[in-house]
Amino acid sequence: xxxxxxxxxxxxxxxxxxxxxxxxxxxxxxxxxxxxxxxxxxxxxxxxxxxxxxxxxxxxxxxxxxxxxxxxxxxxxxxxxxxxxxxxxxxxxxxxxxxxxxxxxxxxxxxxxxxxxxxxxxxxxxxxxxxxxxxxxxxxxxxxxxxxxxxxxxxxxxxxxxxxxxxxxxxxxxxxxxxxxxxxxxxxxxxxxxxxxxxxxxxxxxxxxxxxxxxxxxxxxxxxxxxxxxxxxxxxxxx
Amino acid sequence: xxxxxxxxxxxxxxxxxxxxxxxxxxxxxxxxxxxxxxxxxxxxxxxxxxxxxxxxxxxxxxxxxxxxxxxxxxxxxxxxxxxxxxxxxxxxxxxxxxxxxxxxxxxxxxxxxxxxxxxxxxxxxxxxxxxxxxxxxxxxxxxxxxxxxxxxxxxxxxxxxxxxxxxxxxxxxxxxxxxxxxxxxxxxxxxxxxxxxxxxxxxxxxxxxxxxxxxxxxxxxxxxxxxxxxxxxxxxxxxxxxxxxxxxxxxxxxxxxxxxxxxxxxxxxxxxxxxxxxxxxxxxxxxxxxxxxxxxxxx
Numbered sequence: 001x002x003x004x005x006x007x008x009x010x011x012x013x014x015x016x017x018x019x020x021x022x023x024x025x026x027x028x029x030x031x032x033x034x035x036x037x038x039x040x041x042x043x044x045x046x047x048x049x050x051x052x053x054x055x056x057x058x059x060x061x062x063x064x065x066x067x068x069x070x071x072x073x074x075x076x077x078x079x080x081x082x083x084x085x086x087x088x089x090x091x092x093x094x095x096x097x098x099x100x101x102x103x104x105x106x107x108x109x110x111x112x113x114x115x116x117x118x119x120x121x122x123x124x125x126x127x128x129x130x131x132x133x134x135x136x137x138x139x140x141x142x143x144x145x146x147x148x149x150x151x152x153x154x155x156x157x158x159x160x161x162x163x164x165x166x167x168x169x170x171x172x173x174x175x176x177x178x179x180x181x182x183x184x185x186x187x188x189x190x191x192x193x194x195x196x197x198x199x200x201x202x203x204x205x206x207x208x209x210x211x212x213x214x215x216x217x218x219x220x221x222x223x224x225x226x227x228x229x230x231x232x233x234x235x236x237x238x239x
Numbered sequence: 240x241x242x243x244x245x246x247x248x249x250x251x252x253x254x255x256x257x258x259x260x261x262x263x264x265x266x267x268x269x270x271x272x273x274x275x276x277x278x279x280x281x282x283x284x285x286x287x288x289x290x291x292x293x294x295x296x297x298x299x300x301x302x303x304x305x306x307x308x309x310x311x312x313x314x315x316x317x318x319x320x321x322x323x324x325x326x327x328x329x330x331x332x333x334x335x336x337x338x339x340x341x342x343x344x345x346x347x348x349x350x351x352x353x354x355x356x357x358x359x360x361x362x363x364x365x366x367x368x369x370x371x372x373x374x375x376x377x378x379x380x381x382x383x384x385x386x387x388x389x390x391x392x393x394x395x396x397x398x399x400x401x402x403x404x405x406x407x408x409x410x411x412x413x414x415x416x417x418x419x420x421x422x423x424x425x426x427x428x429x430x431x432x433x434x435x436x437x438x439x440x441x442x443x444x445x446x447x448x449x450x451x452x453x454x455x456x457x458x459x460x461x462x463x464x465x466x467x468x469x470x471x472x473x474x475x476x477x478x479x480x481x482x483x484x485x486x487x488x489x490x491x492x493x494x495x496x497x498x499x500x501x502x503x504x505x506x507x508x509x510x511x512x513x514x515x516x517x518x519x520x521x522x523x524x525x526x527x528x529x530x531x532x533x534x535x536x537x538x
Contacts, residue, residue, distance in 0.1 A: 051423070053423075073422055073423060073425070074422060074425045074426070074427060074428075077424065078425065083423050088417050088420060089420060091412070091413045091416040091417055092416055093412065093416050094413060098409055098412075098413075101409065102409060102413050102421075102424055103424060105410060105424070106424060106427075107425065149424065153425070
């Protein structure tokens with residue numbers, strides 16, 4: 001198993017104040033890694049730091065063996081990293097078709113039509129609404145457009161910040177199933193999730209952050225079975 | 240002359256012509272607000288610079304001014320990219336009021352430069368009186384008005400196709416919608432900003448030449464048109480270029496038609512007050528529908 005992305009000694013935050021401290025984590029290729037932890041633990045900040053959206057004060061981020069810590073966000077998409085923020089993750093006045101198309105501009109795929117078909121096969125709900133402005137869609141469908149846009153550049157790594165936030169339970173299950181499909185298509189996923197129990201069920205790796213530091217890392221199943229993790233972070237009930 | 244022909248010749252066509260000038264100027268204002276997030280108060284003076292670019296070309300090249308438009312466009316685009324680099328870009332991370340005030344300063348610079356190089360007097364592109372275009376033995380339309388209306392329709396179609404079909408057009412709309420997401424999607428936002436200036440300044444120069452040919456070139460030409468152009472941009476919905484086009488035509492028509500003798504034989508509003516119509520439109524819209532007709536961004 002190869003590591004696709006490794007962060008080491010990563011300290012970062014906003015306005016000179018660090019939020020995450022000395023984070024060291026490895027993310028294995030073709031796996032789903034879930035980052036959980038209490039509010040304010042620095043989960044989203046870690047994801048944003050990997051995507052060069054915060055101020056790094058120390059540490060490195062290695063992707064496919066190369067240091068990407070000093071690169072700008074716009075330089076990461078052509079390397080094969082795509083990200084979906086938690087909110088404001090679609091272009092509301094653009095149609096679904098245009099939203100998907102935007103995903104190809106920074107890293108044009110060799111066969112755009114084939115990638116588009118692949119994405120629409122993953123999200124068939126979108127196929128008959130391609131001319132509709134994305135802002136008119138429901139929360140779950142917006143999330144699909146956002147993930148579809150990110151997948152249009154054929155990334156090897158997909159960063160997702162709370163992809164199920166605010167979704168109904170029906171959509172929540174649907175999104176988790178889709179994430180398994182995306183992983184099975186060869187894409188590595190790192191995601192931050194508040195629905196920790198459900199997310200750990202599909203996770204190959206799980207990482208728990210507390211106060212901006214790594215608390216524990218293990219497989220998703222092992223974290224679900226861990227008494228202390230269950231008591232502190234999963235509401236104390238059996239998984 | 241029947242009442243309808245009188246209305247078309249003297250009110251409708253001139254209204255559409257001044258509306259086209261407002262529309263072309265308002266597109267730039269609307270795009271700059273949508274993408275760069277500030278009200279560009281130097282846009283009228285950018286029109287003036289473009290107009291003088293063509294006027295200068297006319298002195299040296301014996302061609303119709305409209306054929307020399309590329310000279311005015313090149314001058315206005317060069318001026319816009321230069322002021323963006325030295326006056327607006329360094330202020331981009333600060334609250335937008337800094338850039339707005341800076342654009343006031345740039346407006347004064349443009350006007351002073353125009354006075355310095357081209358004098359403060361009125362100058363015409365083509366001296367003499369030109370015969371009107373007579374259509375169906377009935378309609379007598381100034382040739383320039385016909386040219387302005389046709390060219391504006393062509394520009395509106397081209398702009399619509401550019402914004403909806405081309406990669407850069409879609410990128411511009413994406414940056415206008417969600418600038419942070421556009422950066423996350425890997426779009427080159429600096430290139431988008433450059434293209435915004437190129438398109439906004441090109442259309443401003445075209446509008447400046449239309450306005451200068453319809454009356455005369457003088458350093459205050461664009462500044463005097465700024466208020467109705469802002470009214471047009473707000474009417475169409477800020478950040479909605481095609482809305483700004485429609486807004487310009489509506490404001491231009493409203494101004495002209497307000498002077499038609501709707502009741503009795505005297506003008507409904509004295510022509511010297513017609514610019515107040517644009518002002519009333521703007522205030523009314525800001526009060527009752529600040530998002531404009533095309534659901535643009537709130538100011």
